[in-house]
Amino acid sequence: MSISLNFISLPQHEHFRLGPFTVPRLWVGLWQLSSNAWGSAPMSKIREAMVRHVEEGYTAFADHYGSAELVFGHFRRNMAPEHDIVGATKWCVFKDVVPTRPVVEAAVRERIERMQADRVDILQFHWQDYSNKGYLSALEILQELRTEGLITSIGLCNFDAIRTDEICTQLGPNAIVSNQVQFSLIDTRPLHGMADVCERHGLKLLTYGTLCGGFLADKWVEKPVPDLYSGNLTPSQRKYLDMILKAWGSWELFQSLLHVLRVIGDRHGGLSIANIATRWVLDHQFVGAVIVGTRLGISEHLQDNCKVYGFNLTAEDNADIEAVLNRSNGRRIITTVGDCGAEYR
Incomplete structure (x- = not known):
């Protein structure tokens, strides 16, 4: 049975072109479905949450790790056909693989089968070992498969x-x-090189970690630094807290940033810290969309997230933000951690 949606109060989303697709600038990230460490909800609640997202205009889903491909595939297959829902899944190569045509095609067909589709909308490719130039051969074969549909x-x-x-x-x-x-x-590495590459080749970035696992939010204003090894933190929060404390600066400086974002939010009519942090990323022309990690059926911020649309940060806003960022080590993370994705290699 197809699911019909009610679009009574659909917010005016911003959209952009990505290949042949017209997609919103906020995407739903499904990485939390890969582990119960982010919390878990019954499948019925997860599917209800996905429907709510589409009702509010979140029609692009990404990061289909593990069972997320299966969940998304079942969900989209049961949607009414008029809803243009886009799914971006991944093929990640973490070990020595000889990317022959059969190997690459098998990886793509596995994703097609798991997502119950005729084709993969957007196949995102990751290759761990740069010393093995096989990634170029793999991508050439992926091009062939794209040509073949x-x-x-x-x-x-x-x-x-x-x-x-x-x-x-x-x-x-x-x-x-x-x-x-x-x-x-906190992590501004794309400003150093990647932005120029995007402009040169017409690429758009799909960004994650934009809210640092939820730390860039009002709930953390004037809160003490949490225990990094606390069982109350999600895997994402442990990752980004470690970056804030060790690579970026200190919890005290982070509190200064939160206070500045709070002031800016008030300037714009009471927007949240998360809205301002997201808008800062979206205001960069090389960014296509922000992928918002969503704990479906557990913690959602549908209405608040939509408030990132319809405004831009002012010169004063950006100057106030830069005044804090200039006191951090943020601009040096690219030298201490490495360029984009280096932490996964």
Whole structure:
């Protein structure tokens, strides 16, 4: 049975072109479905939450790890056909793989089967070992599969600026539509090289970690630093807290940033800290969309997230933010951690 949706009060979303798709600038990230460490909800509640997201205009879903492909596939298959829902899934190569045609095609067909689709909308490709140039061969075969109709668009995931430029140069114009990387007020690495690559080749970034696992939010204003090893933190929060404390600066400086974001939110009519932090990322022209990690059926911020649309930060806002960022080590993270995706290699 198809699911029909009620679009009574659909917010005016911002959209952009990604390959042949017109998609919103906020996407639903499904990485939490890969583990109970983020909390768990009954499948019925997860599907209800996915319906609510589509009702509010969140029609693009990404990061289909593990069972998320199966959940998304079942969900979209049961949606009414008039709803244009886009799914971006991944093929991540973490070990020595010889990317022959049968190997690459088998990986793509597995995703098609799991997502109950005729083709993959956006296949995001990740390759761990840069010393093995097999990623170029794999992408050339993915291009063939796109031509044959098994893939609509090809994106990258956690590739750095040097390899992204190399790939786009070798594969030619419009071969790659996106690169999914971490980008936030805390992690500004895409500003150093990746932005130029995007402009040169017409790529858009799909960003994650934009709210640092939920730390860039009003709930953390004037709160003490949490225990990094507390069982109350999600895997994402442990990751980003470690970055805030060790690579970016200190909890005291982070509190200063939260206070500035709170003031800016008040200037714009009482918007949340999360709205301002998200808007800061979206205001960069090389960013296509922010992927918002959503604990479906557990914790959702549908209405608040939509408030990022319809405004832009002012020169005063940006100057106030930069005054805090200039006191941090943020601009040096690219030298201490490495370029985009280096933490996964």
